[in-house]
Amino acid sequence: MVVLVTGSSGQLGQSLQFIAPNYPQIDFVFCDTKNLDITSLENCExxxxxxxxxxxxxxxxxxxxxxxxxxxxxxxxxxxxxxKNLAEVSKKFDTVLLHISTDFVFDGNKKTPYLEQDLPNPTGVYGQTKLDGEKAIQQVWEKHFIIRTSWVYSQFGNNFMKTMLRLASERDTISVVNDQIGTPTNAVDLAEILVKIILTDNRQPTTDNFGIYNFSNEGQCSWYDFAKKIFEINSISINLLPIPTTSFPTPAKRPSFSVLDKSKIKAAFNLSIKSWETSLESIK
Structure with a gap:
C-alpha cells in the first residue's frame, strides 16, 4: 500500500515520519515543497x-x-x-485523499462543540481559504476524508508549546489569553488517526464513510490553561498572567470558542481519543 504525504517537513508531516516505522505494511512516500509543489498541477501529476x-x-x-x-x-x-490540484490527480489515479482542515472555518460564536454539519463562517483569510479548499475537494472527487482539527502542537516544527518553552527560557513573566476556548491536538495523535483511517481501507466505491470529520484530543481549555499545563509538566516556574483577547490584538480574528465534537469519527472508526492533558504529558 502506497501512501503519499505532502508537506512532509511540517508538524504533521514530521509526526507521520515519526510513526511510519510502526507500519511496515505501508510504503510511505514523503514529499516536501522541494519535490512537490501542490500549486502546480503538472508537478502533482x-x-x-x-x-x-x-x-x-x-x-x-x-x-x-x-x-x-x-x-x-x-x-x-x-x-x-x-x-483542488490534489483532488484532480487523486481522481485521475483513483487515490483516496485525506485532507487536513481547521476549526478556523467556524466563527467561534457557538457555545457548544461544533458538529461537522454546522454552518461554516470563517472570520479571516486563513479560515476562508481552508473552507474554499474543502469545497474544491468536495466538488472534484468523492473519495475524500476532510479532517478538521484544532490547536495542533508537537515536538516538531513551530507551535504554541515550543513557543511557550522558548519564552520561558527568556522571560520571568508571560501573558497568555484566557478567553479563547478550544482543544489542543497532539500532531502525533492526528497522524495515528489518519493511518487508522487508511488501514480501515475505505477504497470501496460503495462506502458511505467518505466526507468531513472532526478530530482533536478530548476536553477543552483556554490558551492560558494550555500554557499553565505545559509549564507544570516541564516543572517550569514562571509568572503566568491571564489576559483578555482585547489586550493582545492580532491581524486575524480568532474564534472565541472552537471545540470540535468528535462523535462522528469515534463511531465511524471505533476510536478511543486521549485527553489533551494526557497527550501533552506523553511528549514531556
Whole structure:
C-alpha cells in the first residue's frame, strides 16, 4: 500500500515520519515543497504518475493565520488551488485523499462543540481559504476524508508549546489569553488517526464513510490553561498572567470558542481519543 504525504517537513508531516516505522505494511512516500509543489498541477501529476499512491495525505498548508491577512494570494494558492490540484490527480489515479482542515472555518460564536454539519463562517483569510479548499475537494472527487482539527502542537516544527518553552527560557513573566476556548491536538495523535483511517481501507466505491470529520484530543481549555499545563509538566516556574483577547490584538480574528465534537469519527472508526492533558504529558 502506497501512501503519499505532502508537506512532509511540517508538524504533521514530521509526526507521520515519526510513526511510519510502526507500519511496515505501508510504503510511505514523503514529499516536501522541494519535490512537490501542490500549486502546480503538472508537478502533482508527475509525482502521482511516479508513485501511483493508493492514498494521499495532504499535510501541506499555508497556516500562518495572521500573515494570511497580508498574503491572501499565497494562502489561496496553497490552501485552495493546491487542494483542488490534489483532488484532480487523486481522481485521475483513483487515490483516496485525506485532507487536513481547521476549526478556523467556524466563527467561534457557538457555545457548544461544533458538529461537522454546522454552518461554516470563517472570520479571516486563513479560515476562508481552508473552507474554499474543502469545497474544491468536495466538488472534484468523492473519495475524500476532510479532517478538521484544532490547536495542533508537537515536538516538531513551530507551535504554541515550543513557543511557550522558548519564552520561558527568556522571560520571568508571560501573558497568555484566557478567553479563547478550544482543544489542543497532539500532531502525533492526528497522524495515528489518519493511518487508522487508511488501514480501515475505505477504497470501496460503495462506502458511505467518505466526507468531513472532526478530530482533536478530548476536553477543552483556554490558551492560558494550555500554557499553565505545559509549564507544570516541564516543572517550569514562571509568572503566568491571564489576559483578555482585547489586550493582545492580532491581524486575524480568532474564534472565541472552537471545540470540535468528535462523535462522528469515534463511531465511524471505533476510536478511543486521549485527553489533551494526557497527550501533552506523553511528549514531556
Amino acid at each position: 508527475t509525482i502521482f504518475s511516479n508513485y501511483k499512491p493508493d492514498f494521499c495525505i495532504n499535510a501541506a498548508a499555508y497556516t500562518a493565520v495572521d500573515k494570511a491577512e497580508s498574503e491572501p494570494k499565497k494562502a489561496f494558492a496553497i490552501n485552495v488551488i493546491g487542494a
